[in-house]
Amino acid sequence: MPFITLVVQNKVGLHARPAAVFVQTAKQFNSDIKVIANGKTANAKSILNVLTLGVFQGTEITIQAEGEDAEKALVALKELAENNFGEPE
């Protein structure tokens, strides 16, 4: 199963607007997408799941995808993370 690992750089982590943007992006794909952080696994399409992971600035996260568009999904989510989820800082 393809996966990527990255460190969240933006100030608020995966909360507030970044969490919303992340979930919205994940929902555009058919694959099952999981986020793993702090020893917990979350459904990347569930805002409540993602929020309760407790991902802050500096947290390492792993994103897994399974399905026909898995690779595409990972590329999109990676790009999003690299752009700090569209946040200025």
Add this chain to the structure above:
Amino acid sequence: MKKYQGVSASRGICIGPVFQFKRAALEFSTYNITNLASELQRLQKAVNIAQKQISQVYEKAQQESTSGEAEIFQAQLLMLEDPEFWEQVHKDIESNKVNAETALGRVSDAYADMLRSMDNEYFAARAADVKDVSNRILRILLGVAESPTENLKRPSIIVADDLTPSDTVLLDKSMVLGFCTAQGSATSHSAILARGLGLPAVAGAGLEVLYLEDGKTAILDGKNGALLFDPDTVTVDIYRQKMEVSRQIHADAMKYCCEPARTKDGKHVEVVANIGNVEGAKSAVNNGAEGVGLLRTEFLYLERQNLPDEEEQYQAYRLIMDVFGQKPVVLRTLDVGGDKELPYLDLPKEMNPFLGQRALRLCLARPSLFKPQLRAALRAGVGRNLKIMFPMVATAGEIIAARKVLDECRAELKAESKAFAENIEIGIMVEIPAAAVMADRLAPLVDFFSIGTNDLSQYTMAADRTNSLVADLSSAFQPAVLRLIRDVIKASHDHGKWTGMCGELAGEPLAAPILLGLGLDEFSASPPMIPIIKQILRNLDSEEMKMIAEEALNMDSPEEVMNLVRSLVPVANIDD
């Protein structure tokens, strides 16, 4: 006709139908379902409606308000589509054969508890969002009206137990003739709102008013704090005449509202406004305010789940400052704690909130609360005429401590190379008798005083002004209060400083002659009262009023003081 006596919360008279403002409870029973498919379909329909509703609110928030609000609804929309959440709800319905309401209630409670257990303001706010979303769906499932004012179709007297800020946000203001609350007080939110809109309001009229028949006519007498239910035609006629006289006086005063208030003997008295948001700012300008004597900043903090950050405050203050250009704006730092609660601050319950850790006391104890506000204010004041005022000061030490925090903020901003207002006047509210008594010692530490008569009266007289049984005692016309006002003004003048007044008394026509006589430099009133106060001041001679004020200080009761003014200064006798 039946009369219900409360306390005056905002002057004025209105006649119209009673509208009972009731919040519907979200009560439902748990029952076993037989047709699973139809139950799931029923739920899905409700979810679809909720989605439409939230999308609409989201778009509206995006267009007109700060991004913070839009973000909340965006998160709510995602929750509405949350696959994990709905899987649990569906599972509960399927395996336990319970109705949709029960499953939704259980699952949303579980999620809210989990978020709350993360012990952080941000997650607590998301817990509230989960409940907000599920309550919306529950209302749709149960067929409960979303807003208690959905059926408010004609201008009415709003009768309620008490109104929260979110209730008043829901109200279509064009449908409100006035407010009458069973509990509440002259300082409750509806009272402040009413004064800002120039509508009459009565508070603490007693629980009986909640049982008055919807739609039946009543008279609300704001000045005398009374609701007259089902009045006879004679009474209605008397009040109609009073309304006409008052309308005429207001219309006349409006013609000259933008002219300065210059007394007969040529003294210019500043007349400024008490405001609490941008609408208030616009209304102030339209009513001829020469600036703002009291900018309440609580509006930024209420009705939300987290603290507004520096940037958000900066934007909000800037927006208001822009309305006034070079005119002075006195920003009062946060006055919460005690009876004004902010859930996200997690303040301890106090036995005696009016005597507790509120306002400046709380801010000094919590620099993380105080500093962002001061920084935002200093930044918003660039190129404007900003003044900062601290509420609830009792001692010199508090002023020194507050000024120290302000200096720290200046140093920080300087280090960060951020622009901020360098030379601004710093003042305090004088609303604690200790500060009034010590005014000569405090004056050297500040640039100005602003007297808050509402609190000053209740603290001086040891009479809760929210309690209609002792409302007379806590009147600001009490000679004891007037003497303190005299001392404060004199102390400031002795030190070359000025004194304003932002309490209710400054907007009270009958008080204007006395206050002018005592040498008050600035009158700050709710915008609708500004034209009237200006007009009265124009017809007074400040030297003559000195003698009347002197006499008023030697009376024994508020009634005697008011009768004295009525008999000697007919122009101030606007009896609405």
